Amino acid sequence: xxxxxxxxxxxxxxxxxxxxxxxxxxxxxxxxxFTIGNGYLGTKGSFExxxxxxxxxxxxxxxxxxxxxxxxxxxxxxxxxxxxxxxxGDRFRLDQGEILRYDxxxxxxxxxxxxxxxxxxPSGNTIDIHFERFASFADQHVLAQRCHLTPVDFDGLIExxxxxxxxxxxxGFNHWEGLDxxxxxxxxxxxxxxxxxxxxxxxxxxMKILGTExxxxxxxxxxxxxxxxxxxxxxxxxxxxxxxxxxxTSRDTETPVSAATEKLAHLPDYATLLxxxxxxxxxxxxxxxxLIEGDSTAAFAVRYNLFQLLIAGSRHDDKVSIPAKTLSxxxxxxxxxxxxxxxxxxxxxxxxxAIARNLLSYRWHTLPGxxxxxxxxxxxxxxxxxxxxxxxxxxxxxxGLNSDFYGxxxxxxxxxxxxxxxxxxxxxxxxxxxxxxDDEWMQQCGAEIILDAAIFWGSRxxxxxxxxxxxxxxxxxxxxxxxFVHNNAFTNRMAQWHLQRAIAVYDWLAHKFPERAxxxxxxxxxxxxxxxxxxxxxxKILFLHDPLTEQIEQFEGFFQLEDINLADYQGRDHSMQxxxxxxxxxxxxxxxxxxxxxxxxxxxxxxxxxxxxKALQANWDYYAPRTDIxxxxxxxxxxxxxxxxxLGKSAEAYEVFMQALMVDLEDNRGNxxxxxxxxxxxxxxxxxxxxxxxIQLTENGPVANFHLPDxxxxxxxxLHWRGKWxxxxxxxGQVTSLRSEFKIQNSKFxxxxxxx
Ligand code: IFM
Numbered sequence: 104x105x106x107x108x109x110x111x112x113x114x115x116x117x118x119x120x121x122x123x124x125x126x127x128x129x130x131x132x133x134x135x136x137f138t139i140g141n142g143y144l145g146t147k148g149s150f151e152x153x154x155x156x157x158x159x160x161x162x163x164x165x166x167x168x169x170x171x172x173x174x175x176x177x178x179x180x181x182x183x184x185x186x187x188x189x190x191x192g193d194r195f196r197l198d199q200g201e202i203l204r205y206d207x208x209x210x211x212x213x214x215x216x217x218x219x220x221x222x223x224x225p226s227g228n229t230i231d232i233h234f235e236r237f238a239s240f241a242d243q244h245v246l247a248q249r250c251h252l253t254p255v256d257f258d259g260l261i262e263x264x265x266x267x268x269x270x271x272x273x274x275g276f277n278h279w280e281g282l283d284x285x286x287x288x289x290x291x292x293x294x295x296x297x298x299x300x301x302x303x304x305x306x307x308x309x310m311k312i313l314g315t316e317x318x319x320x321x322x323x324x325x326x327x328x329x330x331x332x333x334x335x336x337x338x339x340x341x342x343x344x345x346x347x348x349x350x351x352t353s354r355d356t357e358t359p360v361s362a363a364t365e366k367l368a369h370l371p372d373y374a375t376l377l378x379x380x381x382x383x384x385x386x387x388x389x390x391x392x393x394l395i396e397g398d399s400t401a402a403f404a405v406r407y408n409l410f411q412l413l414i415a416g417s418r419h420d421d422k423v424s425i426p427a428k429t430l431s432x433x434x435x436x437x438x439x440x441x442x443x444x445x446x447x448x449x450x451x452x453x454x455x456x457a458i459a460r461n462l463l464s465y466r467w468h469t470l471p472g473x474x475x476x477x478x479x480x481x482x483x484x485x486x487x488x489x490x491x492x493x494x495x496x497x498x499x500x501x502x503g504l505n506s507d508f509y510g511x512x513x514x515x516x517x518x519x520x521x522x523x524x525x526x527x528x529x530x531x532x533x534x535x536x537x538x539x540x541d542d543e544w545m546q547q548c549g550a551e552i553i554l555d556a557a558i559f560w561g562s563r564x565x566x567x568x569x570x571x572x573x574x575x576x577x578x579x580x581x582x583x584x585x586x587f588v589h590n591n592a593f594t595n596r597m598a599q600w601h602l603q604r605a606i607a608v609y610d611w612l613a614h615k616f617p618e619r620a621x622x623x624x625x626x627x628x629x630x631x632x633x634x635x636x637x638x639x640x641x642x643k644i645l646f647l648h649d650p651l652t653e654q655i656e657q658f659e660g661f662f663q664l665e666d667i668n669l670a671d672y673q674g675r676d677h678s679m680q681x682x683x684x685x686x687x688x689x690x691x692x693x694x695x696x697x698x699x700x701x702x703x704x705x706x707x708x709x710x711x712x713x714x715x716x717k718a719l720q721a722n723w724d725y726y727a728p729r730t731d732i733x734x735x736x737x738x739x740x741x742x743x744x745x746x747x748x749x750l751g752k753s754a755e756a757y758e759v760f761m762q763a764l765m766v767d768l769e770d771n772r773g774n775x776x777x778x779x780x781x782x783x784x785x786x787x788x789x790x791x792x793x794x795x796x797x798i799q800l801t802e803n804g805p806v807a808n809f810h811l812p813d814x815x816x817x818x819x820x821x822l823h824w825r826g827k828w829x830x831x832x833x834x835x836g837q838v839t840s841l842r843s844e845f846k847i848q849n850s851k852f853x854x855x856x857x858x859x
Pocket of ligand 1: 427440441442581583736738
């Protein structure tokens with residue numbers, strides 16, 4: 104295998120991540136890094152044999168259950184990984200005996216995780232063990248493991264136990280009650296149910312031994328059915344154990360156990376499953392891959408981030424979305440934020456539009472929760488949850504609990520005040536429509552999202568009669584270091600933009616789908632008065648922009664706050680909020696993540712808010728030095744990379760890009776153990792395409808005005824735009840942009856130009 108380079112902890116080839124040493128201190132972060140999945144579930148990279156303090160986890164989209172304080176969380180599902188090897192009485196484990204070789208590899212191309220080990224047992228028997236696993240990308244209900252065992256210097260007894268552990272935990276909390284378990288001709292099955300949401304899971308498992316004569320015994324330890332085989336091993340002779348697991352939940356079918364056991368009974372062998380998995384991955388990468396030449400670290404790490412997005416996006420279920428930590432960790436409890444629509448969605452929109460459609464349909468299905476939230480706060484329409492789960496009701500915890508007995512708990516105000524999400528989701532819905540021309544989705548789902556969320560703004564704004572302007576008071580902007588501000592430019596401008604589009608959608612609907620327009624008018628109580636109220640807000644909403652300097656004030660009074668020179672705090676390894684305190688940070692001009700700069704980026708295609716160089720420069724010069732980019736939010740660096748690149752600050756752009764790119768591979772924020780930073784992964788894609796690739800979306804399609812970082816000699820990718828694929832092959836000194844004529848296979852879209 105030809106390695107391409109290495110970073111602090113890893114070696115990599117074009118497609119394979121390689122870890123050559125096991126470090127127990129990095130157990131949890133590496134469990135995240137080696138996550139595999141298939142868009143239905145994600146499984147952390149915990150070891151088959153277990154390890155003290157390991158936190159194995161499998162999360163399935165939509166399988167939420169109640170929990171104190173944070174309301175609901177993705178339930179860690181029964182663990183399908185256990186594959187225990189006992190060598191002449193010694194149980195194989197990395198903390199005993201001697202590791203003579205260790206090599207863990209994640210093959211991004213096929214979602215295949217393997218481990219090559221040479222282990223000397225405490226009794227002195229040496230064995231080569233090669234584990235392999237994948238979550239089938241071809242059939243989301245199928246999981247597969249294989250283990251090759253080759254004694255190096257002994258003959259003796261080897262026992263292998265392959266089981267399903269029905270006692271998974273979410274940080275000490277077990278969501279599952281046992282219903283039943285049993286055995287079939289093929290193997291074992293397990294049936295469990297979440298305690299509150301009463302979601303049932305049915306799992307089946309079978310095991311096959313190749314290369315020796317051996318029988319299988321079934322052990323039915325309660326909640327932990329296991330298949331065991333024991334055989335007489337011979338030195339230098341390889342025996343292979345294949346374990347296949349199937350699973351369904353009551354979200355998929357009324358009878359998950361029979362679905363799992365039936366599927367198990369009709370599955371082909373491991374090699375055939377592997378081939379189908381490879382084919383499915385080939386198709387995904389054909390659309391989504393990015394090729395970078397001249398920078399092997401970036402080339403590999405970009406693919407790593409895209410891989411993490413591909414395994415998180417649901418391909419068959421439009422009632423789920425991607426949590427902030429994808430399906431790879433306990434962080435944020437599987438809750439869904441604006442991270443999905445603003446950071447992750449563009450990747451899917453331009454390379455896997457069917458997944459983008461599912462992600463947005465989730466917001467449509469959860470409108471009832473958003474309406475309950477609006478009503479609870481005394482507003483009209485739909486008020487999307489800052490943190491959302493299965494129903495769309497607000498699930499941001501009210502309090503952040505202090506681990507210090509005597510410390511104060513922290514009130515989390517985002518649930519009440521971080522309302523820019525109500526324009527972020529419509530922003531994504533509009534972009535989906537513009538990019539795909541999917542009128543069918545827009546009239547059925549998108550219009551309702553955009554219109555009902557617009558009704559919210561109509562009831563949320565306040566008219567200041569002295570100023571003769573509309574205001575939005577008492578919010579948290581994108582920059583969460585300031586917790587109660589008035590007229591945050593991001594929120595006001597996004598609300599205005601949203602209302603402009605709401606009117607356009609309303610008119611389009613009335614013209615093209617009059618029946619649906621009438622239906623929505625009645626359902627949402629949408630009146631001509633409401634429409635003219637929106638127009639009035641659009642015309643009169645307060646926006647703190649100085650047309651002379653082009654500088655925008657982040658919120659009223661920001662420029663009067665105490666100024667802080669972040670350079671004085673060089674060498675720190677904490678956020679400014681941790682250093683200064685929440686109260687003090689609130690009173691200073693220090694920003695957690697790009698807010699005005701984020702706005703400029705999102706508005707870059709908006710004709711009525713020109714993304715001109717002067718505005719960009721003026722606001723960059725003011726806000727970038729005041730942004731806690733390295734220790735604030737992980738969402739920030741990719742956005743700075745795009746803007747710095749647009750400003751021709753190539754070195755700076757690359758530096759922050761690398762912070763985003765390596766956030767999990769290098770664990771550079773120290774919290775990869777909580778799960779993959781999904782928004783950062785999406786931001787990485789945007790930084791490559793819109794930043795370095797300089798993609799602009801014109802009426803004639805995407806065009807590249809690229810500025811590749813030093814060292815990059817080639818950048819190649821494709822984008823799907825209004826029914827056609829556009830190939831970009833950008834090389835220093837020349838540009839090739841091709842429109843390829845093939846359409847997405849099985850596309851359900853009828854492509855129309857919404858402008859026609
Ligand atoms: O949504 C983000 C927010 O912008 C910053 N804090 C973390 C959240 C989840 O990633």
